[in-house]
Amino acid sequence: MLKSIKGKISAMYSDLGCAIARWKHKKNLPVLEERDRQILKTLKREGVYATTLAELGLSSSLNMLKSAYEQLSKIEPDKNDPLYEMWPQIHTVTEIPEIYAWATEKRLLNLIENYIGLPVTFHGVHLRQDFPSDHQFGTLLWHSDAEDRRIIKIFVSLKDVEEKSGPFQYIPRSLTSLFKWQYYWLYYKLWQSRYMGIDDEIVKQVIPKSAWKSCTGPVGTVVFADTKNTLHHGTVRQEERVTLFFCYTANPPERPELCTQYWDDTFPRLTLNSTSETAQALGNRG
Numbered sequence: 001m002l003k004s005i006k007g008k009i010s011a012m013y014s015d016l017g018c019a020i021a022r023w024k025h026k027k028n029l030p031v032l033e034e035r036d037r038q039i040l041k042t043l044k045r046e047g048v049y050a051t052t053l054a055e056l057g058l059s060s061s062l063n064m065l066k067s068a069y070e071q072l073s074k075i076e077p078d079k080n081d082p083l084y085e086m087w088p089q090i091h092t093v094t095e096i097p098e099i100y101a102w103a104t105e106k107r108l109l110n111l112i113e114n115y116i117g118l119p120v121t122f123h124g125v126h127l128r129q130d131f132p133s134d135h136q137f138g139t140l141l142w143h144s145d146a147e148d149r150r151i152i153k154i155f156v157s158l159k160d161v162e163e164k165s166g167p168f169q170y171i172p173r174s175l176t177s178l179f180k181w182q183y184y185w186l187y188y189k190l191w192q193s194r195y196m197g198i199d200d201e202i203v204k205q206v207i208p209k210s211a212w213k214s215c216t217g218p219v220g221t222v223v224f225a226d227t228k229n230t231l232h233h234g235t236v237r238q239e240e241r242v243t244l245f246f247c248y249t250a251n252p253p254e255r256p257e258l259c260t261q262y263w264d265d266t267f268p269r270l271t272l273n274s275t276s277e278t279a280q281a282l283g284n285r286g
């Protein structure tokens with residue numbers, strides 16, 4: 001009990017320290033172009049901003065996309081029979097130069113720094129394949145991520161995302177602000193689930209389904225999301241979804257141990273070396 005109280009007090013101190021650091025850093029925030037100010041405004045209000053690579057207009061997008069497809073083509077199709085609960089297949093692609101170059105475009109970093117309010121760090125990229133299922137489990141349950149106090153994840157879809165492919169879905173922050181009782185009710189339910197996530201039936205009790213937002217769209221749809229402060233999940237899908245997940249937090253983040261998965265060996269890493277080795281191996285086989 002005493003340990004838990006001590007932990008709470010220390011967390012409050014650290015949150016306060018972070019708020020002061022954000023206030024001090026305000027004068028150092030990079031200036032944004034008008035189009036990025038609009039993205040920032042929506043992100044602050046709703047927690048999510050959806051667009052497309054074309055609309056975003058970054059010059060490195062085409063190379064990044066080409067490179068992502070090259071990597072995707074090297075992943076062996078999953079040969080397992082569909083299981084009751086098939087967990088996503090994740091590969092780390094942080095070291096692929098074209099993908100890294102896109103992720104660290106100055107415009108993106110400046111936008112994210114303005115949102116987070118502190119110097120930021122880019123942790124890495126997952127190429128993620130999510131498979132069909134008929135019920136909610138894992139990240140299909142509503143949850144919030146835990147890497148930091150504010151997180152930006154960017155999802156870039158490598159396949160069209162329709163309702164049947166299980167889009168990213170979220171509750172706009174305007175509906176769950178600190179001034180609304182729904183916020184406390186939902187986070188109490190999350191706490192009760194030991195932060196493993198809550199299902200649609202629970203969420204429906206306080207936020208009508210009609211208010212949930214789904215990020216559907218064609219290949220190249222880009223979603224910016226603060227996955228810490230926005231309740232979200234992937235919806236149950238009948239078709240595979242293929243997405244790049246980019247992760248950014250303040251530097252340093254609150255929970256650095258949760259961020260290593262974007263560059264370490266938690267998931268198989270695809271690198272240029274592994275690519276040429278695979279190509280060579282395939283050539284030898286042929």
Ligand SMILES: [Fe+2]
Pocket residue numbers: 139143144145227232
């Ligand atoms: Fe998440």
